[in-house]
Each structure stands twice: as structure tokens, then as C-alpha cells.
Amino acid sequence: MGTESLPNIPGIEAGIDRTPAEKRAGTYLERVHEWIVTVDHKKLGILYISYALVFLLVAGAEAIMIRIQLFFPHNDFVSPYTFNRLFTMHGTTMVFLVGMPILFGFGNYLVPLMIGARDMAFPRLNAFSFWISAFAGLLLYYSFIGGVGLSGTGSAPDVAWFAYAPLTEKAFSPGHTVDYWAVALVASGIGSIGTAINIIATVFCMRCKGMTLFRMPLLPWLYATTSFLVLVAVSPLTACQAMLLIDRYLGGHFFDTQAGGSAILWAHFFWIFGHPEVYVLVLPAFAFANEIIPVFSRKAIFGYPAMVAASVGIGFISLSVWAHHMFTIGMTSFGNAFFTLSTMLVSIPTGIKTFNWLATIWGGKIRFATPMLFSIAFLFQWVIAGLTGIMLSISPWNWQLHNSYFVVAHFHYVLVGAIVFMIFAAIYYWYPKVTGRMLDERLGKWHFWLMVVGFHMTFDVMHFPGLLGMPRQIYTYESDRGWTLLNQIVSLGGFIQGIAVLILVYNLVHSYFRGRDAGPDPWDAWTLEWSTSSPPPAYNFVVDPVVASRRPLWDLKHPEDPDSAFE
Amino acid sequence: MKLRAIIDRGWILLGMQLFCCACAWGSPSTSMFQPRSTPAHELKDLSVFVLIICGLIFAGVSGLLVYAIVRFRARKGDTTEPPQVFGSMQIELSWTIIPILIIVVLFLTTSRVLFDVQDAPKPPTALDVIVVGHQFWWEFRYPQYNVVTANELHVPVSSKDAPRPTYMKLTSADVIHSFWVPQLAGKTDLLPNRVNEMWIDPQDPGVYLGQCAQFCGTEHAKMLLRVYVDTPEQFKQWIANQQRIQPELNLQAASAESSPNPGNAGIVQAAMNRTPSNSPPTRSNVAEVSGLEPQEISPRAGQYVFEHQACISCHTVAGTVATGRYGPDLTHLMTRETLASGAALNNQEQLLKWVGDPNQIKPGSLMPAMHLSDRQNQQITAYLMTLK
Numbered sequence: 028m029g030t031e032s033l034p035n036i037p038g039i040e041a042g043i044d045r046t047p048a049e050k051r052a053g054t055y056l057e058r059v060h061e062w063i064v065t066v067d068h069k070k071l072g073i074l075y076i077s078y079a080l081v082f083l084l085v086a087g088a089e090a091i092m093i094r095i096q097l098f099f100p101h102n103d104f105v106s107p108y109t110f111n112r113l114f115t116m117h118g119t120t121m122v123f124l125v126g127m128p129i130l131f132g133f134g135n136y137l138v139p140l141m142i143g144a145r146d147m148a149f150p151r152l153n154a155f156s157f158w159i160s161a162f163a164g165l166l167l168y169y170s171f172i173g174g175v176g177l178s179g180t181g182s183a184p185d186v187a188w189f190a191y192a193p194l195t196e197k198a199f200s201p202g203h204t205v206d207y208w209a210v211a212l213v214a215s216g217i218g219s220i221g222t223a224i225n226i227i228a229t230v231f232c233m234r235c236k237g238m239t240l241f242r243m244p245l246l247p248w249l250y251a252t253t254s255f256l257v258l259v260a261v262s263p264l265t266a267c268q269a270m271l272l273i274d275r276y277l278g279g280h281f282f283d284t285q286a287g288g289s290a291i292l293w294a295h296f297f298w299i300f301g302h303p304e305v306y307v308l309v310l311p312a313f314a315f316a317n318e319i320i321p322v323f324s325r326k327a328i329f330g331y332p333a334m335v336a337a338s339v340g341i342g343f344i345s346l347s348v349w350a351h352h353m354f355t356i357g358m359t360s361f362g363n364a365f366f367t368l369s370t371m372l373v374s375i376p377t378g379i380k381t382f383n384w385l386a387t388i389w390g391g392k393i394r395f396a397t398p399m400l401f402s403i404a405f406l407f408q409w410v411i412a413g414l415t416g417i418m419l420s421i422s423p424w425n426w427q428l429h430n431s432y433f434v435v436a437h438f439h440y441v442l443v444g445a446i447v448f449m450i451f452a453a454i455y456y457w458y459p460k461v462t463g464r465m466l467d468e469r470l471g472k473w474h475f476w477l478m479v480v481g482f483h484m485t486f487d488v489m490h491f492p493g494l495l496g497m498p499r500q501i502y503t504y505e506s507d508r509g510w511t512l513l514n515q516i517v518s519l520g521g522f523i524q525g526i527a528v529l530i531l532v533y534n535l536v537h538s539y540f541r542g543r544d545a546g547p548d549p550w551d552a553w554t555l556e557w558s559t560s561s562p563p564p565a566y567n568f569v570v571d572p573v574v575a576s577r578r579p580l581w582d583l584k585h586p587e588d589p590d591s592a593f594e
Numbered sequence: 595m596k597l598r599a600i601i602d603r604g605w606i607l608l609g610m611q612l613f614c615c616a617c618a619w620g621s622p623s624t625s626m627f628q629p630r631s632t633p634a635h636e637l638k639d640l641s642v643f644v645l646i647i648c649g650l651i652f653a654g655v656s657g658l659l660v661y662a663i664v665r666f667r668a669r670k671g672d673t674t675e676p677p678q679v680f681g682s683m684q685i686e687l688s689w690t691i692i693p694i695l696i697i698v699v700l701f702l703t704t705s706r707v708l709f710d711v712q713d714a715p716k717p718p719t720a721l722d723v724i725v726v727g728h729q730f731w732w733e734f735r736y737p738q739y740n741v742v743t744a745n746e747l748h749v750p751v752s753s754k755d756a757p758r759p760t761y762m763k764l765t766s767a768d769v770i771h772s773f774w775v776p777q778l779a780g781k782t783d784l785l786p787n788r789v790n791e792m793w794i795d796p797q798d799p800g801v802y803l804g805q806c807a808q809f810c811g812t813e814h815a816k817m818l819l820r821v822y823v824d825t826p827e828q829f830k831q832w833i834a835n836q837q838r839i840q841p842e843l844n845l846q847a848a849s850a851e852s853s854p855n856p857g858n859a860g861i862v863q864a865a866m867n868r869t870p871s872n873s874p875p876t877r878s879n880v881a882e883v884s885g886l887e888p889q890e891i892s893p894r895a896g897q898y899v900f901e902h903q904a905c906i907s908c909h910t911v912a913g914t915v916a917t918g919r920y921g922p923d924l925t926h927l928m929t930r931e932t933l934a935s936g937a938a939l940n941n942q943e944q945l946l947k948w949v950g951d952p953n954q955i956k957p958g959s960l961m962p963a964m965h966l967s968d969r970q971n972q973q974i975t976a977y978l979m980t981l982k
Binding site: 106107108111185186187191193194198199284285287288289290291324325326327329330331332333355356357360363364367368371372374375378379381382383385386388389390391392393394395403406407410411414415417418421422423424425426427429430431494495496497498499500501502503504505508509585588590593 | 623624625626627634636637640641644645648651652655656658659662663666667668669672674675676677678679680681682685686689690693694697700701704705707708709711712713729768769770772774776779780781782783785786787788790791803804805806807808809810811812813814815816818957958
């Protein structure tokens with residue numbers, strides 16, 4: 028077979044459709060129609076990401092309100108009823124309407140481009156998945172005005188994002204708050220499962236000529252792992268929502284403790300979904316790091332086979348750790364010991380990944396562009412998040428830490444410090460590909476530094492109220508516990524992060540109209556998506572690419588020292 | 595560089611914060627690093643060990659990272675590519691095996707503490723307490739003494755020479771709650787349809803604070819918890835007092851004064867005897883009309899109102915007709931320092947406010963505002979003040 032990546036056909040540029048966007052687009056209505064009926068993976072990816080960014084702002088606003096309420100002990104900025112709705116909606120939104128859609132959005136956009144395909148395996152399923160997820164979001168937020176809404180605080184769910192039974196049963200949650208929550212999650216789950224099937228089929232069936240599984244970039248590898256996790260994890264969630272609705276409307280007694288049901292059953296179901304879900308969210312973040320860190324260190328990823336093995340290993344191990352959320356629920360000591368060990372084992376593959384990133388940087392020539400700044404901050408924060416994770420896996424210590432602000436700080440370290448930071452890195456890295464324009468670097472630096480300062484003020488300090496006995500999900504606290512000052516620092520940090528995100532929003536809009544022209548390959552990168560124009564045409568590649576190594580563009584740029592010679 | 599400096603400064607500040615918090619708020623405290631009971635001690639020692647290991651790992655990894663970022667930054671004008679390295683089996687093996695060894699150490703240490711604390715055999719001298727979680731308060735039952743109380747748990751001090759640990763069986767009447775007093779032990783959940791167990795052996799007398807640690811509904815935040823560790827004598831006295839029942843304050847006499855034969859006729863007569871009022875009937879004066887209420891503000895009158903309103907469907911006052919089980923046992927209400935599960939101090943002013951409308955103190959509390967008249971509220975408060 029050929030040892031040269033990408034056929035270098037003379038005159039290929041002439042084949043590219045260069046009609047200016049304004050002329051192609053048609054009237055306003057036609058354009059809107061085009062976006063609604065589209066089955067193009069890139070447009071659906073953009074829809075997913077924009078939809079998630081809108082909800083990021085909404086859930087961020089909820090977080091700011093939570094932090095205002097907790098600024099003073101016995102504050103009455105919002106009522107307890109409202110506060111409980113705020114943190115429930117904040118959690119549910121961030122996981123189901125921000126995290127999953129934005130990661131699926133990037134997956135949609137990038138996976139076909141990176142494996143040299145022209146679209147996803149099932150374009151119509153793709154569109155269906157997006158629209159049903161969008162419907163789930165609208166349904167969940169309709170709860171604020173639906174049901175008995177518009178009077179008082181509406182029907183928004185107020186049972187915390189893990190919605191422990193039997194609080195969700197009719198006896199304790201009359202009205203429709205829980206129904207909105209359950210039905211919205213079922214709908215969003217259907218969308219997630221559709222997308223997961225699609226990504227798996229795409230990765231395994233649509234790779235271009237020459238791209239064996241072991242020549243595939245790491246991003247599609249991690250997305251395939253994530254998608255398998257979604258298939259395994261989201262199904263129990265959907266099942267337990269169905270059981271809950273049966274309890275509420277058809278007289279079932281799965282979780283109805285007053286009729287002999289089990290509260291622990293719900294906890295098991297939810298966390299069998301809930302813990303793999305963390306890895307569903309964090310593996311794509313790893314995927315972004317796997318692409319961005321090598322390019323800005325100017326080195327190939329260190330230990331590619333180990334990285335693949337570690338990612339798939341995380342996928343498997345993460346299915347056996349769920350009950351570490353339940354160390355205080357009254358398991359036997361052997362049960363506690365088992366889940367302590369299985370949880371600790373996750374740190375082996377994640378450790379391998381961390382060290383491989385470190386080794387990738389080692390000996391490189393690091394360029395500190397905004398995507399790399401976010402990635403470096405991610406590395407630090409990921410190490411800390413991993414270590415607090417080890418602390419939480421120590422089941423006896425977990426009896427103290429569980430459900431305290433220490434846990435809140437830990438999982439925000441993972442969700443914000445690792446995942447959101449890598450999402451920001453990915454936005455700065457791939458925005459030029461998506462829009463054809465660079466994001467403003469100066470605003471990017473402002474965004475980064477404010478975000479880092481705000482993040483550490485908020486989430487470093489947040490560990491300490493937990494160690495001092497402050498439980499989570501409380502709308503107010505006593506002034507004599509020594510938590511006041513700590514909470515005030517946490518809140519101030521939160522406000523700073525809010526400003527940072529607004530800068531990003533401004534940058535996204537501003538650069539779309541005024542940004543510097545990006546060209547096809549602004550970062551001098553090596554994977555296939557950078558070989559086509561920015562934004563890519565609807566058909567992605569003029570000619571089907573053929574690859575001979577993991578870094579086809581490196582081979583093209585360095586014919587004297589191609590990767591393909593070593594593989 | 596800058597990032598590192600900022601993070602470093604942050605950590606130093608945080609260390610100072612923690613130090614201040616640990617020192618300035620001595621007692622009562624909710625810090626898990628000031629243990630006063632064996633389980634909490636063992637957990638703290640384990641946590642310090644784990645903290646040290648994690649601290650060393652963090653120092654090592656972040657040190658390498660900082661070094662790499664500074665050492666391998668791109669120099670100005672250098673456009674060449676660095677040498678491409680694709681990996682090394684030996685290095686991969688080393689950072690697989692070393693973490694495995696660390697995990698073996700951590701796991702074995704953890705298991706020892708885990709089995710020590712969770713499976714500790716119960717000595718015959720142990721005190722039994724049954725803890726029942728309610729939305730949003732705690733019920734404590736002492737089966738060995740036939741005592742029931744609420745929100746403020748009293749346990750005896752336990753010393754090496756005279757061990758008297760407290761073994762608790764925990765369950766819930768409605769949704770999941772969690773019993774957490776950081777200075778005494780880790781938390782244990784209270785689940786409906788299930789009994790969990792935990793134990794404490796506090797070594798110093800005093801008050802220990804905690805609160806519900808599992809979101810249980812609207813007022814989860816104000817489901818506070820106080821544990822009083824008494825000396826053996828104090829505890830004996832406390833138990834003896836709790837076992838006392840409350841007298842009926844000559845209830846029949848109170849009604850007999852206005853009507854010797856309380857029946858329909860009596861009620862009608864009482865209603866007719868009432869001074870006609872110009873104000874339209876409100877809920878409170880309807881309540882007054884329906885009963886034969888003594889007008890004076892006294893404990894005796896208060897008991898009459900208490901026992902003729904819905905109060906007794908939920909509350910118990912041992913020795914009287916009040917035998918409700920849904921709300922806290924009020925038999926010795928005034929021996930408790932706080933009201934509404936720690937949401938307010940237990941004094942006349944707060945009691946009156948609470949009886950009038952619990953939502954003023956604890957919005958979302960399951961005790962409804964009874965819409966009684968001001969006088970009735972004062973009468974009930976006067977009665978409650980006698981429940982010592």
C-alpha cells in the first residue's frame with residue numbers, strides 16, 4: 028500500500044466550491060429552513076454546541092443565584108422552595124443539557140472529519156437525536172411556567188439532581204415537578220442513545236482508506252469508548268425513570284417505601300448510570316487534550332497504545348464503581364471494601380493518561396496559545412481532582428466527606444476544572460475550523476486568566492467548608508459554624524467566572540464577524556480535519572483521503588521524516 | 595510561571611484559612627479534624643495519612659509539570675520541530691506499577707480502619723438509641739429506659755475505664771436523611787424500611803453539633819442536630835427526669851367551671867353567653883366559638899386549648915390525652931435548648947412565634963399554622979413552658 032498520506036492531486040483546489048456564503052445562502056427563511064431540516068453532521072454539531080452554550084448561560088445564572096443566597100448566613104435572597112429548584116435545575120441542566128450535548132456536538136462535528144468520512148453513519152438518526160434532546164431541554168424548562176406554574180415558583184423539579192426516592196414519590200412530591208424531570212430525562216436519554224449508536228457505527232464503519240483502528244486519532248477512539256458507556260449507562264437511567272413514573276401513576280411500588288418498596292434500589296439504579304456518566308463527560312475532555320497538547324507541544328502523543336488501552340480500561344472499570352456514592356447508605360463492610368478498591372483502580376489508567384500527557388510535553392517546544400493555556404490548567408486541575416477522588420474513595424473517610432461541600436468541590440473540580448476547561452480549549456482550537464475565523468487571542472487570554480483565578484477562588488476554597496462540616500444542598504447555614512468567610516470567597520470566585528464566560532460569549536460573537544481569517548490549518552496541526560478548507564464544504568473532502576500513519580498531515584509536511592516510516 | 599505562582603499563593607492562603615478555622619472556632623465545632631470519639635479519631639488519623647500521600651503525589655507530579663512547562667517552552671524565532679518521540683514500554687510500565695503499589699498500601703490501611711469501625715462488637719454496657727428521621731426533625735428513643743425525645747440527643751460520656759458507648763439503630767419515617775455529627779463519627783443514612791447502625795463513644799462532656807446530610811426536602815437546611823454528652827450523673831438525672839410523666843392540669847375542673855356537663859347543650863349555652871362581637875366571624879373566633887374555652891392565659895387554660903385543637907393529633911405529652919406520633923414528643927419540651935430542630939432558641943418569645951406560624955421560623959415545616967387567636971397561642975405557649 029501507499030506510504031504517503033493524502034493523495035496530492037494537482038489542481039485539486041479547483042474542485043472546491045468557492046461561492047461566497049452570502050450568495051449560496053438564499054433568503055433568511057430559506058436559511059432557517061435549511062438549518063432545521065439539515066442532516067449534515069457539521070450543522071448538527073454546531074446546533075448541539077450552540078444549544079448547550081445557551082443552557083450553559085442559563086445554568087450559570089442559576090449558579091450565581093445560588094452563590095448570592097449563600098453569601099451571608101440566613102440570607103433571604105431566595106426562598107427555600109426556589110433555592111431547592113435552583114440547585115436541582117443547575118445540576119440537571121449542566122449534566123444533561125450542557126455536558127452531554129456539547130460533547131456530542133464536538134463528536135458530531137469532529138469524528139467524521141478526523142476519520143476522513145463525509146458524514147455520520149446515520150445522518151437522519153443524527154438529526155432525530157438532536158431534536159429530541161432539544162425537546163427535552165425545552166420540556167424541562169417549561170416546568171418553570173407549566174403545571175401549577177406562574178404562581179409562586181412554578182413546577183420546576185426540587186428533588187436534587189439525583190432525585191433520591193422516596194422523596195420523588197407522590198406522597199412527598201405531589202404536583203408535577205418530578206414528572207417534568209423524569210420525562211425530560213427519558214427524552215434526552217433517547218437522544219443520547221441515538222447519538223451513541225451513530226458514533227460507534229461511524230467510527231467502526233466509515234474510516235477512510237488506510238486508517239486502521241491503530242492509525243485512528245485518539246479523539247475518535249475516546250468517543251467510541253464514551254459511546255459504549257452511554258449505551259450501557261443511559262439504559263438503566265431510562266429504566267428507573269419508567270419505574271418511577273409507574274410508581275407515581277400506575278400504583279407501582281418499586282421505590283414506594285410506604286408500601287414495601289426500596290429506597291436503595293433507586294440509588295443503585297441512579298448511580299449505575301451516574302458514575303459512568305462522569306466518564307461519559309470526562310473522556311471527551313481527555314479526547315480534546317489528546318489532540319491539543321501534542322499540537323502545541325509540537326510532538327506526537329507519547330505512548331499511543333497505552334493511551335488507547337487506558338481509555339478503554341477506564342471505560343470498563345468505571346462500570347464497577349457506582350456504589351462509592353453509597354458508602355453511607357448502609358452497605359456491609361465487605362461491600363464498602365470492594366467499592367473502595369474498584370474506585371482506587373480507576374486511578375491507574377487515569378494516572379497513565381496524565382503521565383503520558385506530561386511525557387508529550389517533555390522535550391517539546393510549547394506554544395502558549397489560548398487552547399494550550401486551558402489544557403495546561405486542565406492538567407493541574409485534573410491531578411488535584413484525581414487526588415481528591417482518591418480521598419473520597421477511602422470509604423471510612425468518605426463517611427465524613429460524603430454529601431459535604433468537599434464532594435461538591437471535588438466534582439466541580441472534575442466538571443469545571445477538567446471538562447469545562449477542556450471544552451473552552453476545544454472551542455478556541457476548533458472555532459477557526461468551524462467558522463473560518465480566529466478567535467481573538469487577547470480576549471482569550473483575559474477569559475483564561477479570569478477563569479483560572481475565579482475557578483481556584485471558588486473551588487479550592489469550597490473544599491474547606493466541607494471539612495468543617497457543611498453539608499451540600501442547604502439553602503442557608505448557621506453563622507457560628509465558621510463557614511461564612513469561606514462561602515463569601517467561594518461566591519466572589521463564582522462571580523469572576525461568570526464575567527469570564529461573558530467574555531467568551533462576546534469573543535464568539537465578535538470574532539464571527541471581525542475575526543482574522545483562519546485558513547485551513549492555522550495551528551500547523553496533523554489530523555485530517557485540517558486538510559480541508561475552513562469551514563469545510565458540505566462533503567468535507569474533495570477527494571476521499573488515504574492515510575498511511577496516525578499523523579497524515581505531518582507526513583505531508585515532513586516528507587523527509589514521515590511517521591509512516593515507523594509504523 | 596504566573597499560573598503556578600497564583601496557584602501556590604492560593605494554596606498558602608487556603609492553608610492559613612484552614613488553620614484559622616481550625617483554631618478560632620474551638621467548641622462547639624463541626625470540624626472533622628477535632629475528633630472527640632473513637633470512630634471520628636480513627637477516621638481522622640486515616641485521613642491525615644491519605645492527605646500526606648496525596649500531598650506527596652501532587653508535589654511530585656505538579657513539580658514535573660511546572661519544570662516541563664518552563665524548560666520546554668518554545669523560544670522566540672525557533673521554528674524547527676523538536677525530535678519526535680513515540681513512547682517507551684519501560685516508562686509506561688513504571689508508571690503503571692508504582693501507582694499499583696501505592697494503591698495496595700492505601701487499600702490495606704483503609705480496610706483495617708473500615709472493619710475496625712464498622713464491625714466493632716457491641717459491649718454489654720452499651721446504651722441503645724433508636725434514631726428516627728422525620729421531615730425535618732429527629733426522634734430519639736431509648737428502649738432501655740422507655741424514654742422518647744426529639745432533636746437533642748443525650749448520651750453518657752464513655753471513658754477507657756468505664757466504657758459506655760452508644761449504639762444507634764437508624765431508620766426513617768418518610769424519606770432518606772443522614773445523621774452527621776463530624777466530631778463524633780462519620781455519617782450514616784436513615785432510610786425508610788431499613789435499619790442502619792452506627793456507634794459513638796464520646797470522651798469529653800459537652801455539646802456536639804451536626805445536621806442532616808442527605809437532601810430530604812424543603813427544610814433540609816434547618817434539620818439541625820445537637821448531641822449532649824453528659825457525665826454519668828448528669829445522664830442519670832436526665833433520664834430520670836425524662837421518665838416522669840406530665841400531670842393533667844385539672845382539665846375537667848377548667849371546663850366544669852362554665853359547664854358541669856359538657857355536651858351539646860353546654861356548647862350552645864357557652865356560645866350564647868359569649869359577648870356578641872361586631873367583627874365578622876374569622877377562623878380564629880370560629881375556633882373559639884366551637885369550644886368552651888377558659889379565657890385566662892394560664893398553663894391550665896393552655897392545656898385545655900392544646901388538647902381541644904389538632905395539636906394532639908401529632909404531638910405526645912406523656913400522661914395526658916396527647917398521644918400523636920407525627921410530630922416531636924413534647925413531654926419535656928422545656929428541657930431542650932432549641933426549637934424546631936435547632937432552628938430557633940427555645941424560649942417564650944420563639945415558642946409563641948412558632949405556635950402562631952411555624953413558617954416564620956422554618957418555611958416549609960410540616961407543622962401547619964393553626965390559625966388560632968392570639969390569646970389561644972399565648973395560652974398554649976404558657977402551657978408548653980411548664981413541660982419541664
